[in-house]
Amino acid sequence: MTCFFAYTFKTNIEIMKFTVISPEIYTYGAMLVAGILKDRGYDVTIKNRLSARPKDTVMLSLYSTQHLMSDAIKDFISEHRKNGGTVFIGGPVSAYPEIVAGELNPDATLIGEGEETVPLVAEYGISDKIPGIAYIRKDGELRITEPAIPASINRPTPLIPADITKQSIRGASAYIETHRGCTGACTFCQVPRYFGREIRSRDLDDILKEVREFKKRGARRLSVSGGTGSLYQYKDGKIDEDSFIELLKGMAKIMGPKNVSSPDIRVDCISDKILDAIRDYTIGWVFFGLESGSDDILRHMGKGAGVKEASEAVERCREHGLKVAGSFIVGHPMETEDDFNKTKDFISEHFLDDVFVSIAEPIPKTPLADLVLKTPREKNPTYIPHEGEYRSLKLTESEARSFDLQMHADMYKPNLHVVTDEIFNTYLSGVRKDGNEVRAATDLLFKYYG
Ligand code: SF4
Incomplete structure (x- = not known):
């Protein structure tokens, strides 16, 4: 220095x-x-x-x-x-x-x-x-210039704006950082490449001091971030259940359990104790990145867990009285019609409480981006015109799958959902916007690395 x-x-x-x-x-x-x-x-x-x-x-x-x-x-x-x-x-x-x-x-x-x-x-x-x-x-x-060394995980309290109280990111005023990195290697994700695959966890006292500060500044609900919540204090290949439970308990004591969420979690990073703690100290939801109902696609995505593990995780959450939301990615360059139908089957079998669908976006410098760069445009579902059931809507294959999956998921939610014209149009404009954005991101990728 x-x-x-x-x-x-x-x-x-x-x-x-x-x-x-x-x-x-x-x-x-x-x-x-x-x-x-x-x-x-x-x-x-x-x-x-x-x-x-x-x-x-x-x-x-x-x-x-x-x-x-x-x-x-x-x-x-x-x-x-x-x-x-x-x-x-x-x-x-x-x-x-x-x-x-x-x-x-x-x-x-x-x-x-x-x-x-x-x-x-x-x-x-x-x-x-x-x-x-x-x-x-x-x-x-x-x-x-030469790469900077990874930053220290101990640092001053963030500057919390006065209008934090108005912010809602999936219901939370903020996602606070409890740890950095992810042990996963999902090919579409930037987290392990940006923060590394080693987990660096913050001291509980520091986190709780920050939670108090957020509450004082008007935050209504806080969420645990860091890729996947239960990796807090992960060491030597082991999940530290007790530290994660103490974290949730401490946050709930300050914010109230209905004002804490710990949504993002991997299907292979749960246990009975962890699920009980999520039920007792948070709003009682888990959010799994399920991505696909096809083992082939999950392998291409480097998820590190297959359909069987995903099914078991969903059922296990239910046994612990939790609600389960899942996110899915359609339009992966390797996704076939058959793979997509397996995703629909997964949704109809599991009656997820909420479903989020996105089109595969190649974030630069991820393995997915490398794959997209090698995929000819006429074979990339993000550009291929859809010729099936939704042909008259003039969608691409990725957009049509996203649209179809959202409508399908609505039919299989535990509470009755009627697809009104308004919902139909909201989904349609949403998938068109997603499709345009992913194409623009793909074009940008080719401009610099193609
Ligand atoms: S588990 Fe989540 S945070 Fe980790 S690499 Fe996969 S998508 Fe990214």
């Missing part, structure tokens, strides 16, 4: 005022970065819309590939820089800095976990000596 400070230089930019922005929702990562800057004595504002004080240094935290194609974001960055401000971009999109630089042209991208990089850039400006940044040099070349 001594060496680093000896060789870096201060820029002529006086960086004292920061605006941290995460568009539409206050992400935990944005609140955390804002908290770190505040702790270092900077004047920090946090926003969920694109506005900043003139000449502020903006930390734009972007969590979706769609943000890279947003005209509103492009215009904001260009305008802010033109007016003498500085813009740094961080968040999950920083994993592909070439696209960020090419599409949005910020002053720099802070790659990966930004907690250590942000204060260095704030203090010293953009420098080759700062690890984990990417910026365009005067000669037009994109310079990517």
Whole structure:
């Protein structure tokens, strides 16, 4: 570290005022970065819309590939820089800095976990000596510095905005971070590539101090995030049931059990004690990433658990009095009609309490993106025109499967659901929007890596 400070230089930019922005929702990562800057004595504002004080240094935290194609974001960055401000971009999109630089042209991208990089850039400006940044040099070349070391899991309290009380992400005011990383290797997911496959867990006391702070600032419900909740304090290949239970119990004591959720969980990371704790200390739902009812597709997706494990997990949750939601992905390049029908069968057999369907999106630098890059467009269901039952709706194959699965799932929910014209049209416009977004993300992928 001594060496680093000896060789870096201060820029002529006086960086004292920061605006941290995460568009539409206050992400935990944005609140955390804002908290770190505040702790270092900077004047920090946090926003969920694109506005900043003139000449502020903006930390734009972007969590979706769609943000890279947003005209509103492009215009904001260009305008802010033109007016003498500085813009740094961080968040999950920083994993592909070439696209960020090419599409949005910020002053720099802070790659990966930004907690250590942000204060260095704030203090010293953009420098080759700062690890984990990417910026365009005067000669037009994109310079990517050496990777930053993984950030410490112990840090100051996030900066919680005053209007956190109005935020609802699947019913929660915020998803707080209890641990980082995921032991899984799902081919479509960025988590293990961004945070690693080793689990780094925070101290329970720190988490509960933060929960109290969120409550004080008006948060109504908090959710446990971190890829899959029950991996909290996972060590040496073992789930630590007791630590996970203590975590939920502690959160419930502060927030009340009806204001805690621990939804995201892997089908192979449950036990009777864990399910009882979810029932007793949370709103009583689990959310499984089920993805497909076909073992072949689950294997292609690297899920690490098959249909049998998924079926057993759903039934086990029911035995413990829990409600079960499942998410499914359609339009994987290897998904056949037969695979898709197996997914429909899974849904009709299990009467899930809620179902979420999405079209496979190739996030850059994931194995799914590599597969999509190798798949000719005429064989990718995201581009193939649908010729079956919904032909008159002019959908692609992926869109038609998503539409069909949502309608099918409604028929098999435990409570009676009638598909009205309004619901039909909502599903239809939703799948068209998803289809357009996934195609735009795929086109972007080919533009940079094809
Ligand atoms: S289990 Fe969840 S967080 Fe982990 S790699 Fe799979 S999808 Fe990602």
